[in-house]
Structure formats: C-alpha cells, structure tokens
Amino acid sequence: VIYQQRRDWLSLSHEERRDTYLRILREMVQNVLDEYLDEEIAEDELDFEGMYRQLLTIFPVPENLNPVTLAEMEAAEEDIDEIILNALEAAYQDKVEDMTEEVMQQAERQVMLWAVDQNWQQHLTDLDVLREGVWTQGLAQRDPLVEYKRIGFEMWKELQSKIRERAGHDIFRVRVNLPQAQPRRNLKMIHGNNGSDDSQPKTVRKSAKKKIGRNDPCWCGSGKKYKQCHYKEDRMAETAR
Numbered sequence: 001v002i003y004q005q006r007r008d009w010l011s012l013s014h015e016e017r018r019d020t021y022l023r024i025l026r027e028m029v030q031n032v033l034d035e036y037l038d039e040e041i042a043e044d045e046l047d048f049e050g051m052y053r054q055l056l057t058i059f060p061v062p063e064n065l066n067p068v069t070l071a072e073m074e075a076a077e078e079d080i081d082e083i084i085l086n087a088l089e090a091a092y093q094d095k096v097e098d099m100t101e102e103v104m105q106q107a108e109r110q111v112m113l114w115a116v117d118q119n120w121q122q123h124l125t126d127l128d129v130l131r132e133g134v135w136t137q138g139l140a141q142r143d144p145l146v147e148y149k150r151i152g153f154e155m156w157k158e159l160q161s162k163i164r165e166r167a168g169h170d171i172f173r174v175r176v177n178l179p180q181a182q183p184r185r186n187l188k189m190i191h192g193n194n195g196s197d198d199s200q201p202k203t204v205r206k207s208a209k210k211k212i213g214r215n216d217p218c219w220c221g222s223g224k225k226y227k228q229c230h231y232k233e234d235r236m237a238e239t240a241r
Helices: 002-011 014-036 048-056 067-075 080-099 101-140 144-171 184-191 231-240
Strands: none
Touching: 002 101, 014 048, 014 080, 014 101, 014 144, 048 067, 067 080, 080 101, 101 144
16 A cells, blocks of 8 residues: 555646645644634633644744734634635745745655655554564453554554655755855865975985984884884985985
C-alpha cells in the first residue's frame, strides 16, 4: 500500500499535488480552530494566544492576525475561520512566488515522498517493538496474534495521519540552498601568489657557517648522528659551492 501511495503521488499532475497540499493544510488549520473556538468554551475563556501559537506551527500567520486582533474579531462576531483559511491560501501563494513556480513544484513532489519514507521506516521499527512485547498479552488471557493485528491496524491509521501532517508542516519550511562563494583563503591556496616562487615549499636548513661535529645530532631533527644523515650531502654541496 505504501509503495502504491508513492507511485500514485508521482503520477499526479502539479495542480493535483497543490490541491492536495492545500486540502491537508486546511484540515490542519480547521482542527486547531475547532479545538480553540469550541462553542462549549465560554467567550472570556478562549485561549487566543494558544491558538495563535498552534497556527504558527502550520503556516506563517500574517502580523495583522495576532492574539489581540483575533479576540477583537471574535467579539465582533466575524468569521474567524474564513479569515484564517484565506490567510493560509495567501501565505501558500507567497511561498510559491518566493520559491518560483518550477522550484515549488519540485518541492511539492519531494516533500511528500520524504514524509512517506521517514514515517514508514519509523512504523517498521515500531512494529518490531510491538512484535517483541505483544506476547506478554498472553499473561492477560489475550491472544497475542489478535492483539498484534488490532494494535498494528491502529498504528497503521496513525501512520497515515502522521504522513499528511509531516508533509503539511514541512512544505512551508522547505528552503532553496544557494551555493556559497568559496572562501578567499582557499582561492589563494589554489592559485598561489600570482606565479611567484615565494609560495613554493622550501627546505629550511641551519646555516652552513655553524660547524656540526660528525657525531653530533643531525640538524634536520631526525635523531640520527650527523655522519649517518646529512653529512655527505652537505659536504658535496660545500664542494660544489
């Protein structure tokens, strides 16, 4: 079923994918509104601050829709649901313009696949944990296999909800990573010093004026005696000079 869902998503047109995202986001926003604007809650007990914070986790709520203005709208009996849902669609259109249409289409395609893959992998891990622990149900006079099927099916339904919510949350958070300019010091390391020989590595030796005994430690720091290390090389260089 998961693989079929991935194939179905890839076969959709750009318009169908966008409609799906907007539908998911509207459902998420509506759930928040239903929770915080419940008719059973007294008007003076409505938590507009909490509702505002929950909406911010879904989409960038415009500045004119803050806890104070939302409370004023509720007092004036304005249709808050419609106002916020319209703000959601406007924010989505702003996202498209910010990303460009071509890039946004790629994001809409990829974000859902990420949500499916990540939650599916976690679901398989959770099933392994369930399989290992479900046999304790036998101690409570319950059939472990029946319990595994029952709990696993509930986990499956929860998986479908998690996929939609993850995709809805992530679509507003996706960003385009532009390549950064290479640090100047790296360019200098690559190109050197305009062809000058100053950048070439050089062997540093102690001054030839300072006499070193044949049995003294070699000047190169190898730990060997001078006669067993650079003695012959230095003598040849001296003769050449």
